[in-house]
Amino acid sequence: xxxxxxxxxxxxxxxxxxxxxxxxxxxxxxxxxxxxxxxxxxxxxxxxxxxxxxxxxxxxxxxxxxxxxxxxxxxxxxxxxxxxxxxxxxxxxxxxxxxxxxxxxxxxxxxxxxxxxxxxxxxxxxxxxxxxxxxxxxxxxxxxxxxxxxxxxxxxxxxxxxxxxxxxxxxxxxxxxxxxxxxxxxxxxxxxxxxxxxxxxxxxxxxxxxxxxxxxxxxxxxxxxxxxxxxxxxxxxxxxxxxxxxxxxxxxxxxxxxxxxxxxxxxxxxxxxxxxxxxxxxxxxxxxxxxxxxxxxxxxx
Amino acid sequence: xxxxxxxxxxxxxxxxxxxxxxxxxxxxxxxxxxxxxxxxxxxxxxxxxxxxxxxxxxxxxxxxxxxxxxxxxxxxxxxxxxxxxxxxxxxxxxxxxxxxxxxxxxxxxxxxxxxxxxxxxxxxxxxxxxxxxxxxxxxxxxxxxxxxxxxxxxxxxxxxxxxxxxxxxxxxxxxxxxxxxxxxxxxxxxxxxxxxxxxxxxxxxxxxxxxxxxxxxxxxxxxxxxxxxxxxxxxxxxxxxxxxxxxxxxxxxxxxxxxxxxxxxxxxxxxxxxxxxxxxxxxxxxxxxxxxxxxxxxxxxxxxxxxxxxxxxxxxxxxxxxxxxx
Numbered sequence: 001x002x003x004x005x006x007x008x009x010x011x012x013x014x015x016x017x018x019x020x021x022x023x024x025x026x027x028x029x030x031x032x033x034x035x036x037x038x039x040x041x042x043x044x045x046x047x048x049x050x051x052x053x054x055x056x057x058x059x060x061x062x063x064x065x066x067x068x069x070x071x072x073x074x075x076x077x078x079x080x081x082x083x084x085x086x087x088x089x090x091x092x093x094x095x096x097x098x099x100x101x102x103x104x105x106x107x108x109x110x111x112x113x114x115x116x117x118x119x120x121x122x123x124x125x126x127x128x129x130x131x132x133x134x135x136x137x138x139x140x141x142x143x144x145x146x147x148x149x150x151x152x153x154x155x156x157x158x159x160x161x162x163x164x165x166x167x168x169x170x171x172x173x174x175x176x177x178x179x180x181x182x183x184x185x186x187x188x189x190x191x192x193x194x195x196x197x198x199x200x201x202x203x204x205x206x207x208x209x210x211x212x213x214x215x216x217x218x219x220x221x222x223x224x225x226x227x228x229x230x231x232x233x234x235x236x237x238x239x240x241x242x243x244x245x246x247x248x249x250x251x252x253x254x255x256x257x258x259x260x261x262x263x264x265x266x267x268x269x270x271x272x273x274x275x276x277x278x279x280x281x282x283x284x285x286x287x288x289x290x291x292x293x294x295x296x297x298x299x300x301x
Numbered sequence: 302x303x304x305x306x307x308x309x310x311x312x313x314x315x316x317x318x319x320x321x322x323x324x325x326x327x328x329x330x331x332x333x334x335x336x337x338x339x340x341x342x343x344x345x346x347x348x349x350x351x352x353x354x355x356x357x358x359x360x361x362x363x364x365x366x367x368x369x370x371x372x373x374x375x376x377x378x379x380x381x382x383x384x385x386x387x388x389x390x391x392x393x394x395x396x397x398x399x400x401x402x403x404x405x406x407x408x409x410x411x412x413x414x415x416x417x418x419x420x421x422x423x424x425x426x427x428x429x430x431x432x433x434x435x436x437x438x439x440x441x442x443x444x445x446x447x448x449x450x451x452x453x454x455x456x457x458x459x460x461x462x463x464x465x466x467x468x469x470x471x472x473x474x475x476x477x478x479x480x481x482x483x484x485x486x487x488x489x490x491x492x493x494x495x496x497x498x499x500x501x502x503x504x505x506x507x508x509x510x511x512x513x514x515x516x517x518x519x520x521x522x523x524x525x526x527x528x529x530x531x532x533x534x535x536x537x538x539x540x541x542x543x544x545x546x547x548x549x550x551x552x553x554x555x556x557x558x559x560x561x562x563x564x565x566x567x568x569x570x571x572x573x574x575x576x577x578x579x580x581x582x583x584x585x586x587x588x589x590x591x592x593x594x595x596x597x598x599x600x601x602x603x604x605x606x607x608x609x610x611x612x613x614x615x616x617x618x619x620x621x622x623x624x625x626x627x
Contacts, residue, residue: 047533048475048540054528055482055501055541058521059489062500087415087494090408090423091505092395093513097382106509108516113495115518116394116509141395141402142412143420150418 062112073111073119074278074295076104077127077180078137078145082296084153089144091116095136101215101226103127103278104136120184122278122293127184129167129247129277130217130226134178147179158298159183162272166249169219178248178275185276186297187242187252189268195290196239197254200265203239206230207285214282216245229283242268242280242291249273252280272299305329305591313581313598317549319477322583325591332592335563339587346567363605363618367445374446378512393446393508394499395426402426406434406551407544408505411498414490431551439552443538443545444577444604448507449522453538456526460534471534476580483543503537504544535577545602552599559597559608560619563590572607572616582607585615596621 033041076095079085095118096104103125104118111117118136120127137145149155164177192198207229208214215226234241246252251274254266268280268291278293305327316322328336339346377389378396390397394408404426413419434442444450463469486498499505503522510519525537538545552558561584568587573579581601584590596619607616 044473044475047472048478051474051533051536051540052478052481056485059486059497059501062495062497083494084416087496088412088418089496090395090404090412091496091499091509092391093509094391094395094397096513097390106513106516109518109520113497113500115500116505139390139397141391141397141404141426142416142423143418146420150420152418 062115064112072295073107073114074122074185074276074293076118076120076136076145077134077178077184077275077277078140078147078182079184080144080146080149080153081156085144086113086117088142089117090142092141093118094139094141095145098131098135098139099127100130100135101125101128101217120278122281123289124282125214126216126278126282128216128226128245128279128282129169129178132167132170134180137179148181155182156298158300161275165251165273165275168247168249169217169223171249180275183274183276183297183299184278185293185295186299187270187274187276187278187280187291188294188297189270189290190292190294191286191288191290192267194286194288195268196286197266197268198290200259200261200263201239202235202237203241203285204233204235206233207241207283216279216282238264238266239285240266241283241285245279245283247277247279248275251275272301274299303329303592306595309584309591309595310598313600314553316580316583316598317546317600318480319475321476322580325589327591328588329592332563332590335593336588336590339568349567360609363609367604368451370445371448371451375448375508375511378508382512392505392512393448394502394505395423401429403430403433405504405544406430407547408496408499408502410547411486411490411496414487415494415496417491434548434551435555436557438555438557438603439550439599440545440548440602441552441555441557442548443542444602447504447544448511449503450538450602452507452522452526453529453535456529457535460530463530464534469531472532474533474536474540476540478540479542479546482541483546486543498543502544504542538577545600549600552601555599556621556623557603558619558621559601559603559605560617561585561590561595561597562615562617563593563595564615565613566615567613569612571610571612575606575610577602577604577606 075085080088091106093106093116096106103120105121107114107117107119109115137147140146143150159182161181161183165180166176167178170176189195196203206212210230212230214229216229217226218232221227221232240254243252243254251271253269253271255269256264256266259265276293276295276297280291281289281293284291305325309325378392381387381389388399393405395404397403402422402425404423406427409423409427412423460469460471464471489497501521503525506518506522510516529536566585568585570585572585573582576582578600581598584595584597603618605618608618
């Protein structure tokens with residue numbers, strides 16, 4: 001209140017150069033400063049501190065998701081380890097643009113420092129290597145996605161692939177392998193109790209229902225163009241979708257066994273060739289998926 | 302360049318980092334003559350002013366050109382993705398223009414500081430963009446390309462309208478803050494290993510929102526705009542954005558700038574009222590110009606609003622060297 005009452009009187013102080021009761025001459029002989037000017041100066045400093053706090057607070061709030069939730073995102077092929085990935089990604093989305101199946105998405109605010117950084121939601125749309133050549137790595141301008149890690153970055157134990165993965169779609173090409181040295185994750189039968197093969201059941205119809213938007217390349221249909229999974233129904237006596245659609249040679253197999261009821265059943269086995277692309281997770285017809293990708297997981301023998 | 306202009310230019314670099322512009326200590330005889338002449342023709346100038354006040358001088362030539370360029374550049378990003386024409390792939394932080402790598406200088410710097418490893422493609426992209434903006438004027442990026450600049454311009458219009466109705470008042474801040482932010486975010490990138498600034502850069506957020514769809518991070522941009530409308534005019538661009546400072550530094554060596562001619566100027570200050578960075582226009586204050594012709598400092602965004610608003614044509618775009626050649 002007192003501040004408001006004072007305000008009308010102050011302009012007079014400023015206009016009359018002769019009347020300067022509160023004038024202060026600094027030691028260096030700078031021109032005297034009126035009380036109003038001083039007050040304005042103080043307010044300006046306070047405001048500046050406010051803006052500083054706001055911007056820095058917003059900036060550092062990026063730590064929160066890392067400290068609390070630690071969402072373990074599946075990153076595109078060739079991604080550096082999480083910490084280095086977040087530091088090197090320039091958040092331009094060129095990887096998003098080159099992906100033929102739109103598997104790569106950019107993270108939002110809830111990812112903190114990971115905002116604008118690419119990830120793959122394998123259940124919605126997995127990376128099925130329709131591009132034949134890991135285009136996202138080629139597109140990356142900063143080396144966040146890379147064919148070959150720089151020397152100073154260590155390769156985690158079990159993250160390295162035993163050999164370059166062979167792409168089944170390219171089996172007959174002169175160069176059938178993908179230029180990948182590390183896995184994105186590892187597929188795991190996380191819910192064996194719901195797995196159709198484990199129950200000895202078959203599958204008929206669209207793998208993910210008629211409304212599923214995901215697309216995939218079926219070599220038998222079109223070598224070059226991915227089609228919606230919903231447009232490719234199945235009729236299987238014993239479900240083997242994860243093995244059937246796995247794009248990598250020798251990554252997953254089914255081990256047949258006889259169940260207690262005497263029916264033939266099968267157990268999906270993931271092998272060391274698995275790159276963690278997520279096609280098995282996308283195609284798995286159970287809800288939720290019986291086989292899932294553990295992002296960043298390494299191969300432990 | 303005369304000694305006085307060199308001294309002024311060095312002072313303008315300090316002004317960019319946050320120093321308040323001061324009265325020049327020395328003014329060239331040629332400029333002094335003009336200042337003196339103006340002093341002694343006050344009545345005549347007053348008359349001219351009076352006549353001028355009744356004329357409506359409104360040109361939006363440069364603003365329209367600038368908006369068209371800004372929208373075109375951002376649209377090119379969007380269309381390249383949506384129509385798959387592959388002209389300008391990526392977003393403002395990094396892109397490929399018909400295959401050539403481009404990287405935003407500030408984003409690239411943040412990545413280099415955080416990651417501490419620079420690959421060739423990033424270096425090529427950064428060098429290309431550095432060269433491009435060194436030629437085109439440094440902070441030209443801000444007003445001619447940055448999408449936040451455009452939305453902030455609209456927010457500024459609302460702010461000024463509210464201010465006219467006396468509902469809000471502009472709360473200026475200390476301009477040194479931007480330099481502090483630049484240093485703080487650089488240090489944060491080195492120390493934390495995260496590109497902290499990139500998470501809150503409204504330029505990056507808006508560019509990605511345009512190309513890849515709007516997300517929650519737009520809330521931060523909206524918060525900034527609300528702050529600017531109700532509290533402090535153009536606060537982000539003026540007092541906070543490290544991108545502006547990065548490009549401002551590039552602008553130091555740029556040949557494109559706004560040139561001020563003392564002779565015809567009425568010193569009415571219309572240019573300073575529309576300017577995003579009025580401290581670069583301190584030279585138009587009566588008695589401040591050190592030479593009859595003075596180029597504005599590197600913090601100028603070359604937006605051309607002052608050129609549009611100037612009733613006497615005392616401010617104009619100029620390319621150093623080229624004008625002499627022609």
